[in-house]
Structures are given as structure tokens and as C-alpha cells.
Amino acid sequence: MGEQKMTGIVLESHGGPEELLFKKEADVPEIKPNEVLVNVEYCGMNHLDIWLRKGGTGDKLTLPRIPGSDVVGRVTETGTEVKYLQKGDFVVLYPGKGCGTCPSCINGRETLCRRFQILGYHIDGGYAEYVVTEEKRAIKIPDQFTKQWAGVPVAYVTAWNALVTKGKLTANDTAVIWGASGGLGYAALSIAKGIGAKAIGIVGEQSKIDFLKKNGFETFDFMTRDEDIPRKVRELTGKSGADIVLDHVGRKTFSTSLQMLARGGRLAFCGVTTGPMTEVDLRLIFGKQITITGSWMGDLKDFVEVVAFLQRKNLFPHIGKIFSIADAKTAHEFMEEGRYIGKLILENPIFQK
Numbered sequence: 001m002g003e004q005k006m007t008g009i010v011l012e013s014h015g016g017p018e019e020l021l022f023k024k025e026a027d028v029p030e031i032k033p034n035e036v037l038v039n040v041e042y043c044g045m046n047h048l049d050i051w052l053r054k055g056g057t058g059d060k061l062t063l064p065r066i067p068g069s070d071v072v073g074r075v076t077e078t079g080t081e082v083k084y085l086q087k088g089d090f091v092v093l094y095p096g097k098g099c100g101t102c103p104s105c106i107n108g109r110e111t112l113c114r115r116f117q118i119l120g121y122h123i124d125g126g127y128a129e130y131v132v133t134e135e136k137r138a139i140k141i142p143d144q145f146t147k148q149w150a151g152v153p154v155a156y157v158t159a160w161n162a163l164v165t166k167g168k169l170t171a172n173d174t175a176v177i178w179g180a181s182g183g184l185g186y187a188a189l190s191i192a193k194g195i196g197a198k199a200i201g202i203v204g205e206q207s208k209i210d211f212l213k214k215n216g217f218e219t220f221d222f223m224t225r226d227e228d229i230p231r232k233v234r235e236l237t238g239k240s241g242a243d244i245v246l247d248h249v250g251r252k253t254f255s256t257s258l259q260m261l262a263r264g265g266r267l268a269f270c271g272v273t274t275g276p277m278t279e280v281d282l283r284l285i286f287g288k289q290i291t292i293t294g295s296w297m298g299d300l301k302d303f304v305e306v307v308a309f310l311q312r313k314n315l316f317p318h319i320g321k322i323f324s325i326a327d328a329k330t331a332h333e334f335m336e337e338g339r340y341i342g343k344l345i346l347e348n349p350i351f352q353k
């Protein structure tokens with residue numbers, strides 16, 4: 001195997017999109033006995049890819065690295081201890097990996113593991129022809145909606161962990177979703193819809209509301225960021241406030257999230273895209289008996305659950321745009337402009353139609 005070469009994007013130093021170098025002679029990874037080799041068909045993009053590229057996040061990152069956390073493809077080789085997967089199986093990959101032996105890993109809470117690694121961030125990912133993973137992290141799926149599956153892993157496992165596993169979302173709840181047109185927000189809307197909850201989505205502009213209303217979320221309420229959000233949420237919930245708020249924005253939204261929660265509400269918190277430091281009225285937390293939960297991606301069990309959920313409910317991400325893996329530089333520039341809805345997907349040039 002060491003002799004085999006593949007094409008892929010190899011990040012050798014941190015910086016702008018021009019650092020995403022397309023190589024024709026990258027090494028095909030070798031598999032261990034409990035691993036499978038997956039021929040990547042599609043790889044979804046996440047903001048994590050941009051953080052990796054830019055560096056300076058404080059995380060211990062090593063380069064060179066092949067980015068790409070959201071991988072869908074076909075098994076082309078199986079290790080000697082692989083029991084269930086076979087060559088030709090179509091799989092979507094769980095994008096994380098714990099050490100396997102610490103108490104957190106043994107309890108199935110790998111995301112709490114001090115050695116937790118993310119595919120395409122700490123270990124080589126899917127901006128390439130092949131990727132390697134342990135058998136248990138490759139979930140077999142039907143050979144349908146293949147592009148859509150590439151939008152699932154990071155966004156849906158995070159939304160599921162935040163809203164369902166920790167947030168205990170039920171059909172009785174009204175959930176407010178910040179950034180509802182982005183990858184994570186769209187995942188949260190889909191999960192709320194599948195569960196039968198009511199949702200209120202907050203987006204940047206009216207055109208995104210029009211789009212979401214036309215694409216499966218006609219029963220949900222939406223508003224733009226510049227509206228008086230707590231007041232409108234109060235109106236839409238018969239003055240009681242939201243049962244749960246999904247906040248992955250951070251500095252700019254945290255205080256508003258607390259304000260619009262109902263008594264006994266839950267704040268499902270999972271990111272700080274606008275920065276980490278903020279000031280809040282602490283009285284809101286104990287006065288309204290708010291529960292705040294933090295999610296850092298989701299565990300393998302969450303992933304297995306959300307994969308089954310999406311299949312049964314036939315709910316899949318919206319694909320904003322597809323690029324060839326070879327055009328990752330252009331794709332990153334497009335992502336940073338932010339003028340799209342749903343997920344951006346990279347396609348293995350071999351499968352381009």
C-alpha cells in the first residue's frame with residue numbers, strides 16, 4: 001500500500017486559500033486490522049476547515065494535513081479484523097475519534113476524551129481520493145442521496161447532541177435556532193421538523209427566509225437578526241418564551257438567548273463564531289431556572305441515531321453548491337463570503353458527472 005499514490009489537497013502551512021495545494025502524488029493511507037479504506041466520493045465543508053487552514057486557534061495542530069471532516073464514500077479495502085463491512089459498501093463517516101481506553105471513551109463519551117481527534121483537523125480527512133477510518137466509525141448507508149449525506153456528519157451530530165441528547169427536544173417544544181440557514185442551523189431545523197417541534201429560525205436576510213419557507217420549513221416562523229428578537233419570540237410563544245435555544249454564535253447572541261428563554265428553558269450552546277467573551281445578566285439564569293448545556297460535536301452514539309433518524313424521516317441537508325476537490329481554494333473563498341444556504345460539498349473529480 002505504501003507505494004500507492006492519490007490526488008488530494010494537502011495543507012502544508014497555515015494561511016489563505018492559496019495554501020490548499022492540490023497534489024497528485026499524496027500517499028494512500030495504510031489500514032490497520034480494524035480499519036477500512038474508503039474511496040471518497042463527496043466531502044462536505046465546515047467552518048472548521050477554515051480554522052484549520054488559518055491556524056492560530058490554540059489547538060495543537062500538525063501539518064501537513066488533508067482537511068475534510070464530512071466524508072461519504074465506498075469501502076475499497078478492509079483490515080483483517082473487520083467483521084461487518086465489505087468492499088463496495090457505501091458509508092458515511094463519524095468525524096471524531098477518542099483514545100479508546102480512557103474512562104470517557106469507555107463510557108461512550110469520546111468527545112470528552114483528552115485525546116479526542118477530529119477527522120480532517122487532527123488526522124487526515126476527505127479532501128482526497130482515500131481516507132482511512134476504524135470500522136465502527138463508518139456507518140453503512142444506502143447508495144442514494146450520496147451528495148446529501150456529505151452534508152451530514154459534523155452539522156447533524158452537533159445539532160443532535162445539542163438539541164436531542166442534551167436538550168431533550170420534544171414535540172411540545174418551541175426551539176429558537178440562530179443562523180438557521182447555515183449548515184448547523186439547517187440541521188437543527190430538520191431535526192426539529194422530524195421530531196415535530198415548533199421552530200423559530202433567525203437568519204441574516206429576507207431572501208433566506210423565503211428560501212427556507214419554500215424548501216420544507218413553511219410551518220416554521222423566521223425573523224432576521226436586526227429585528228427585536230426577544231419581543232418577537234415572546235409574541236410567537238404566547239408570552240412564555242422559547243423552551244430551547246440553539247446558540248452557536250456566542251458573544252453577539254448569548255445574552256439575547258437567555259432573554260428569550262421561557263422559565264425552565266434550556267440553552268443548547270455549541271459554538272462561538274463571533275467570539276468567546278461576553279457579559280450577561282446572571283439573574284436570568286437562576287431567576288428563570290435555565291439549564292445551559294455545552295456540546296462539542298457529538299458522540300458516535302449520537303451519530304448512529306441521527307443517521308437512522310434522517311433515513312426514516314427522509315430529511316437531508318440542502319446542498320448550497322458543489323465544487324471539485326481540486327477547486328478547494330475557490331470553495332474556501334466562496335464559503336468565507338457566506339452567500340449560500342446549507343452545505344458546500346467537494347466532489348472527488350473521478351466521480352464528477
Ligand SMILES: [Zn+2]
Pocket residue numbers: 098099100101102103104105106110113114115
Ligand atoms: Zn479517551
